Amino acid sequence: MSALLSRSEVLDMAEAGIAESIRRGMGDCSPAERKVARVLLSAYPSAGFETVARLADRAGVSGPTVLRFVQRLGYRGFPDFQEALRRDLDERSASPLRIHQSRPPREDASASLRERAAAISVATLQRTFDELSTHDLDRCVELISSASGGVLIAGGRYSGLLAQVLALHLEQLRPRVRVLPDDAPARAALVEDMGRRDVLVLFDYRRYEDHTQRLARAARARHASIVLFTDSWLSPVASDADVVLSSETGAPSPFDALTPVLALIEAVVAGCFDRLGDAAVDRMARADKVASDLGLY
Structure with missing residues (x-):
């Protein structure tokens, strides 16, 4: 089934929003890191654009705890995390027209509408329940x-x-x-x-x-x-x-x-x-x- 999806379509479905990634990952965090997560979620996304020192102060933790938390999410450092936040903001406000304009041409143009719709819909549904x-x-x-x-x-x-x-x-x-x-x-x-x-x-x-x-x-x-x-x-x-x-x-x-x-x-x-x-x-x-x-x- 996945062979019928273009790479861009797979990536579109594989990338959860940052807020959802934070929420899903809280169970694997230390108590101090969960404090950072809660501050980010309570004032998302603005809290993520503050400095490390300011975010640490709001969460009542140290600066290194903030950095460990964003690294746990898979980012190289805080600037990398903030750049991802900017992309996330674009996705959160995307209109159907912008979604259409930002999609590259399909890699498998030979797939029928039935095959393509079935593959994308089943994959999206499966990821939702996973x-x-x-x-x-x-x-x-x-x-x-x-x-x-x-x-x-x-x-x-x-x-x-x-x-x-x-x-x-x-x-x-x-x-x-x-x-x-x-x-x-x-x-x-x-x-x-x-x-x-x-x-x-x-x-x-x-x-x-x-x-x-x-x-x-x-x-x-x-x-x-x-x-x-x-x-x-x-x-x-x-x-x-x-x-x-x-x-x-x-x-x-x-x-x-x-x-x-x-x-x-x-x-x-x-x-x-x-x-x-x-x-x-x-x-x-x-x-x-x-x-x-x-x-x-």
Whole structure:
């Protein structure tokens, strides 16, 4: 399968964003290095452009600890790390047009669309699940299933469709699942009512949207739990989220892939169904009866 991918397409999928690389690598770090990682993630990417001395001071560690940390990530030194950050910033803000313009010509022009799309899509999906943390997936399922208040879900320009898909499934399994409405007064009222018994699920992908970050801050101020679906460059919401589920974006077109996100949604729904057990089955049966009584289907 990989022979059908050009070298540039393989590299596009193989390079996770720096923020995601930091998050994935924290388990292998020393306690002092984890302090550096947390500072970088909490103020990403601006913290990475500070001096070694300033970053060390903010993390409460020594300068050599900062240098050991960036070397652990695979960089020769701090200037090399900062240059990678600049490239990462370009990727985080890339539009579909810029993605198209920056891609070199395909090396294997003889591959059909079917072969090329299949190879890229399967590879992207496989990498998403290879890098998925079992702990994060289980924690996501636990938060959504056990929220005694409600589950509020929101997305952006395109990711709002993903929010709808998740909500349509979850509302069949448990009560009080809502997609945050676009209507301003209704949205404000739901956010104001959020509390520590609620979970806010957010979808946010590159060219990250300010309103999603504001939602996350509002939820955090009200002590609600936050689940974030994002890409490998990590939405700024990641610093406020209790759980982050990231997916790869490689696609045969200039548009980021949605298939891996949908696969993650399906995994979460499956986990919630198993976790809720008889309660979910009973709810589905009652909903079917009501729908039949109302002549809906």
